[in-house]
Amino acid sequence: MNKNPYEVLGVARDASDADIKKAYHKLVMKYHPDRNPDNKDAEEKFKEVNNAFDILKDPQKRAAYDRFGDAAFAGGNGAGAGFGGAGNPFGDGAFHFNMGGGAGMEDILREAMRGFGFGDFGGGATRGAPQRGGRDLLDEVTIDLKDAYFGKTHTVKFSSNVECEKCHGNGTADGKPAPACPRCGGSGFVQTRQGFFAMEAPCPECNGLGRKIDKKCSECDGSGTQHKQRTLEVKIPAGVEDGARLRLAGQGEAGANGAPAGDFYLDVRVRPDKRFERINDNLIMRVDVPFVTLALGGEIEVETIDDKKLAVKVPAGTQVGEKLRVRGHGMPTRRGGYGDLYIDVAIHIPTKLTDKQKKLLGEFAGAKSDKKGWF
Numbered sequence: 001m002n003k004n005p006y007e008v009l010g011v012a013r014d015a016s017d018a019d020i021k022k023a024y025h026k027l028v029m030k031y032h033p034d035r036n037p038d039n040k041d042a043e044e045k046f047k048e049v050n051n052a053f054d055i056l057k058d059p060q061k062r063a064a065y066d067r068f069g070d071a072a073f074a075g076g077n078g079a080g081a082g083f084g085g086a087g088n089p090f091g092d093g094a095f096h097f098n099m100g101g102g103a104g105m106e107d108i109l110r111e112a113m114r115g116f117g118f119g120d121f122g123g124g125a126t127r128g129a130p131q132r133g134g135r136d137l138l139d140e141v142t143i144d145l146k147d148a149y150f151g152k153t154h155t156v157k158f159s160s161n162v163e164c165e166k167c168h169g170n171g172t173a174d175g176k177p178a179p180a181c182p183r184c185g186g187s188g189f190v191q192t193r194q195g196f197f198a199m200e201a202p203c204p205e206c207n208g209l210g211r212k213i214d215k216k217c218s219e220c221d222g223s224g225t226q227h228k229q230r231t232l233e234v235k236i237p238a239g240v241e242d243g244a245r246l247r248l249a250g251q252g253e254a255g256a257n258g259a260p261a262g263d264f265y266l267d268v269r270v271r272p273d274k275r276f277e278r279i280n281d282n283l284i285m286r287v288d289v290p291f292v293t294l295a296l297g298g299e300i301e302v303e304t305i306d307d308k309k310l311a312v313k314v315p316a317g318t319q320v321g322e323k324l325r326v327r328g329h330g331m332p333t334r335r336g337g338y339g340d341l342y343i344d345v346a347i348h349i350p351t352k353l354t355d356k357q358k359k360l361l362g363e364f365a366g367a368k369s370d371k372k373g374w375f
């Protein structure tokens with residue numbers, strides 16, 4: 001279980017972003033493995049501080065923590081810590097834009113790998129500075145079947161890191177890429193000892209960036225990113241299926257210091273419809289038909305999903321449960337056509353009959369017929 005991130009950083013519940021950042025920097029310097037060789041307590045604290053900051057630096061995560069507590073991150077920090085080894089100053093744990101959905105283990109692992117890259121485990125000497133790519137964002141929307149039929153533009157408002165406009169993501173005052181860090185030579189890592197093991201820790205001089213920014217950009221304080229309110233218009237295509245995941249490449253969070261941005265994903269759920277059942281591209285609609293129409297044949301009027309009135313022929317002798325196929329009135333298909341509409345025939349028995357109708361039905365029941373079992 002994780003500790004209360006506010007307590008770990010020693011800040012108030014309503015602490016500002018700047019206060020949180022300040023507290024984090026102070027603690028991370030204090031407990032950094034480089035300054036505390038072979039100190040298990042410091043290592044533990046270092047992890048805690050990073051986990052806490054990972055939650056509190058991110059408005060969505062912080063809000064989720066405030067609402068759900070630790071449950072919002074169940075599993076996420078475990079995986080993050082495992083991959084993080086001696087501590088992870090980037091705090092790239094699992095991230096879920098929509099906390100309602102709950103991140104699956106796969107997402108968490110993918111996110112964890114994204115933050116570190118497989119190469120970090122091998123420890124090759126030729127590796128470049130760690131990629132601090134922007135995180136993917138995931139949102140979910142539930143739409144009506146009719147919206148799925150026509151397609152829809154879904155507007156998402158959220159706040160995320162975007163590339164700093166002033167320095168073009170470089171984090172420097174002059175907006176140009178910063179020179180390589182002298183301490184780590186641009187790799188972003190330094191060697192540190194943990195008991196028997198020689199491990200690599202992110203360079204404390206450049207925080208793993210690999211570059212040394214002398215004069216920081218005044219706008220973003222050297223991070224290369226800014227937190228901004230954003231609005232995305234996501235075009236949901238006509239015919240979208242329940243469970244579809246739409247991807248907007250490069251629309252996730254901006255990467256730190258010019259690293260590539262993540263992607264934005266929108267999971268689309270299609271609400272079940274009262275009138276239509278959808279099977280792939282086809283629609284099924286249950287319609288009550290007067291028994292006389294079923295017996296003698298005729299026409300019924302149905303309303304299609306695009307609100308059009310449609311006359312459908314009912315052949316004489318149609319049975320309850322039969323499906324009448326109406327071509328081209330189903331859902332839009334990927335190939336640009338349409339599926340079919342099936343009328344699931346039900347029967348309508350009138351509850352009020354005139355004396356004359358009763359008499360005629362009585363006569364009908366008594367009459368000989370070669371078609372038995374109508375009533």
Ligand SMILES: [Zn+2]
Nearest residue numbers: 181184203206
């Ligand atoms: Zn460095």
Ligand SMILES: [Zn+2]
Nearest residue numbers: 164167217220
């Ligand atoms: Zn900047």
